[in-house]
Amino acid sequence: MTMTHSRTAALTVCALLLAGAASAQNAPQRPAMITNPSWASIPDAETMAEAHPAFASMAGLPGIVTLSCLARSDGNLTGCTVLRAAPAGVGFDRAALSLIPEFRISPRTVNGAEVGARVQFNIRFLPPEPKPILPWTGAEPAAEHIRNAAAVVAQLEPDMAADFEEELRHLDVDTDREDAVRAIVRQVDAEFADRQKAAAALGMARLLNPSQLTAFANGLPPSGPPPSEETMTRAGDRAMALDAEQSLRLKTLYCARYECPAIGPPPRDAVRGGLRN
Incomplete structure (x- = not known):
């Protein structure tokens, strides 16, 4: 028997936090004319929960992954690489890459024209807050x-x-x-x-x-x-x-x-199930 098939209702990992900041690289020569990208769409909490690696979910392990991607002029991300994943070895890197189709960036503009840019951001996986255990108040069976x-x-x-x-x-x-x-x-x-x-x-x-x-x-x-x-x-x-x-x-x-580095709380401007620049 395993905890994920406990003899009570299954407890699933849900309501994960996703936080990070997107930053453009290789900036053009006229930064005053650039509109920095902002997130047009991001994974919702349910999608994040489903992506949380199985053992990490069992053990309540949080994780953080830093990605570098090319944001195309249509806002979709491509050519993503993992710069860092912590803790390593439990699948957070693969989980983060699986979420890429859920992201879309509002394209940056130069002189009013939409252009691509390379962006770097974090995906933060956090287990849900533990639910309070409500005690049994009925009569105990014989x-x-x-x-x-x-x-x-x-x-x-x-x-x-x-x-x-x-x-x-x-x-x-x-x-x-x-x-x-x-x-x-x-x-x-x-x-x-x-x-x-x-x-x-x-x-x-x-x-x-x-x-x-x-x-x-x-x-x-x-x-x-x-x-x-x-x-x-x-x-x-x-x-x-x-x-x-x-x-x-x-x-x-x-x-x-194995190494389990401390994963601190998300930035104050992080929102549940999403990103804020």
Whole structure:
């Protein structure tokens, strides 16, 4: 089992911050006549979240990439190269390049005519702010009901294990560290497995009554109205706490082996999901 397939609702990385400043190079001889480029379009928060590399997302690793691109006269970017990516080796460089089609610059002008220019800017990947864990406020299920839920969780283990192995094949890290990172993920998953199973069983027992649990175990939809989103969130409070702890453990082990430079907060003029010159 893996944290991204926690026995509660999946927690996805979202609402990343993208910040940087575009600066023109090779300036013409008449700078007073130049209109510096500004961003006409940028990736939205959802696109940024989808681009965040898989292992970096698991471990809550932020990243920053500096790119140099040629801004064509139509505002599209081409010929982009990565000048710096930190931390290295976890796919932020590839993630940044995959976002290039989402950028468009308002073309710079010289004497009123649109011209191309080379620009340099940063793409900043930040994990989302942790959501508050809402505690369960309902009555706790009976011990026997929790044991029955644990048996259902055990039935789901083969599918979850298959999903875990699939995730291990797509961690987005550099080839030279794939084996080491997979070993870290396996180690942390093993460390948390028993507690995650217990948390999943508790959450399931909180949400489903005995007849609903029996139906679910037999592959049938539970009767009655579905619980509210808040109820499901509260029922999974222990699993959510474990997810956060597990993510921190991944980050700690990874950064003990590989360099993880501090990524400071974005500039004050940075905006969520975008750039400001």
